[in-house]
Amino acid sequence: MKKLGITRTVFLGLLILVLNSCVKEIDDYIEPNISNAPITNINSLQIPGNFDFTIDKKCSVSIQIKGNDGLPLSNVIVELYNTEKGNGGSLIFKGVTNVNGYISGSIRVLKSLTQLPLYIDHIDFADAVTIPIVSNSVSVVIEGSNSNRQKASLQNPTINSHNNFASKSNGILDSDGDGIVDENDDYPNDALLAFNNFYPSQNTYGHIAFEDLWPYRGDYDMNDLIVGYRYNTIKNSNNDVVAIQSSLYVKSVGGSYINGFGFELPIDPNDISMVIGSNLQEGYINLNSNATEAGQSKAVIIAFDNALNLAPRPQGYYVNTQIGSPIVVSDTIKITAWLTHPISSSAIGDAPFNPFMISNKRRGYEIHLPNMPPTNLADQSLFNTGNDKTNIALNRYYLSDKNIPWALNIPDEYPIVIEKAQIIEAYLKFQNWAQSGGVINADWYKDFPGYRNTSKLLFR
Numbered sequence: 094m095k096k097l098g099i100t101r102t103v104f105l106g107l108l109i110l111v112l113n114s115c116v117k118e119i120d121d122y123i124e125p126n127i128s129n130a131p132i133t134n135i136n137s138l139q140i141p142g143n144f145d146f147t148i149d150k151k152c153s154v155s156i157q158i159k160g161n162d163g164l165p166l167s168n169v170i171v172e173l174y175n176t177e178k179g180n181g182g183s184l185i186f187k188g189v190t191n192v193n194g195y196i197s198g199s200i201r202v203l204k205s206l207t208q209l210p211l212y213i214d215h216i217d218f219a220d221a222v223t224i225p226i227v228s229n230s231v232s233v234v235i236e237g238s239n240s241n242r243q244k245a246s247l248q249n250p251t252i253n254s255h256n257n258f259a260s261k262s263n264g265i266l267d268s269d270g271d272g273i274v275d276e277n278d279d280y281p282n283d284a285l286l287a288f289n290n291f292y293p294s295q296n297t298y299g300h301i302a303f304e305d306l307w308p309y310r311g312d313y314d315m316n317d318l319i320v321g322y323r324y325n326t327i328k329n330s331n332n333d334v335v336a337i338q339s340s341l342y343v344k345s346v347g348g349s350y351i352n353g354f355g356f357e358l359p360i361d362p363n364d365i366s367m368v369i370g371s372n373l374q375e376g377y378i379n380l381n382s383n384a385t386e387a388g389q390s391k392a393v394i395i396a397f398d399n400a401l402n403l404a405p406r407p408q409g410y411y412v413n414t415q416i417g418s419p420i421v422v423s424d425t426i427k428i429t430a431w432l433t434h435p436i437s438s439s440a441i442g443d444a445p446f447n448p449f450m451i452s453n454k455r456r457g458y459e460i461h462l463p464n465m466p467p468t469n470l471a472d473q474s475l476f477n478t479g480n481d482k483t484n485i486a487l488n489r490y491y492l493s494d495k496n497i498p499w500a501l502n503i504p505d506e507y508p509i510v511i512e513k514a515q516i517i518e519a520y521l522k523f524q525n526w527a528q529s530g531g532v533i534n535a536d537w538y539k540d541f542p543g544y545r546n547t548s549k550l551l552f553r
């Protein structure tokens with residue numbers, strides 16, 4: 094590292110004071126390379142050893158709703174969107190306040206996001222309330238200030254107390270009797286289910302991109318398997334989780350391996366009554382009677398055991414990674430894991446949970462997101478072979494000797510890097526993001542001027 098000037102040293106000192114909790118090991122600090130000098134080989138990047146390559150972050154949610162009179166409002170539906178409804182916003186979180194007007198839970202949102210619109214289905218609130226994201230938390234008390242209440246009360250004499258009837262919809266029919274009126278109940282005829290909660294959002298898919306040669310580094314086109322996902326955590330009228338639903342498709346298969354995909358939930362396999370919808374045809378996955386994977390101490394759901402069964406390979410081509418190759422439209426599979434009993438959202442964690450691929454029908458070869466642990470069925474003797482530089486004692490997993498991952502989670506659109514191009518050739522800000530440890534260009538995958546070399550990308 095070159096010598097720091099005085100100004101830089103003072104600035105760095107302040108940064109350390111301010112971001113004390115964020116900068117764990119200052120010895121590992123590498124100055125961000127903010128030049129656009131093209132680095133043509135990803136293995137030449139100088140990446141901080143503690144960078145986990147996450148684009149979004151987990152935020153706790155704790156919201157209390159009070160009416161115009163300052164008293165807590167119970168049984169009120171609240172929704173968080175990723176941006177305003179009128180601005181293309183899409184639902185991520187939905188639930189109902191308890192007797193003290195509280196609702197809590199957690200969400201995953203882009204690290205760059207500083208505020209979210211909150212929609213409150215009560216006439217004391219007119220429109221979206223913008224609430225701030227501070228550190229990793231959405232924690233607010235919100236009081237109503239809607240002068241329309243009086244008008245509404247005059248039109249409908251029942252609107253005068255803290256109850257359901259002050260809902261904007263004025264709906265009173267609760268067909269399944271679960272306490273949530275039909276207009277607000279995503280499952281109006283099932284008393285065990287009430288609310289959909291989506292990741293990345295109701296109307297969008299995220300993508301997990303894999304290199305499949307682990308523990309060897311491969312070519313870093315990050316297209317050997319790209320899985321599109323949308324998770325729906327289904328909750329009941331107590332805001333507890335009753336099912337995990339995943340909609341999954343195969344966006345690309347840029348290699349010759351037969352690859353599978355699954356995810357691990359942080360609960361006991363016996364907490365699941367049944368998994369429905371997996372696509373398992375190759376015979377190398379063993380299941381329990383509830384269709385979770387056998388031999389696992391946590392619940393593992395294998396979604397598919399061969400990506401090509403969802404997205405067949407055209408004669409003479411890979412799937413969606415070569416210019417001029419036939420466009421392959423994957424099947425989308427919907428997998429539902431029903432729980433034996435409602436589980437708090439804090440116990441079950443957040444989508445995408447712990448996703449991984451299995452390479453070339455070899456069950457022991459799991460490839461996870463960086464710093465996510467293997468399942469019981471991973472062959473741990475593969476760690477620290479090839480280019481893998483896992484350190485179990487430090488919870489460092491699936492990063493190479495050059496601190497490069499084999500998997501990335503992009504909770505957004507993700508055009509496919511063409512075969513044999515490195516990701517840094519297509520996504521021109523990736524190098525800044527990686528070398529700064531995520532400090533700059535956290536939006537490297539977006540379609541902003543100068544961000545993409547579209548001749549190295551396929552939009553399929």
Ligand SMILES: [Ca+2]
Binds near residue numbers: 267268271274280
């Ligand atoms: Ca209902």
Ligand SMILES: [Ca+2]
Binds near residue numbers: 269278282283285286
């Ligand atoms: Ca219901």
Ligand SMILES: [Ca+2]
Binds near residue numbers: 314317414513
């Ligand atoms: Ca490839």
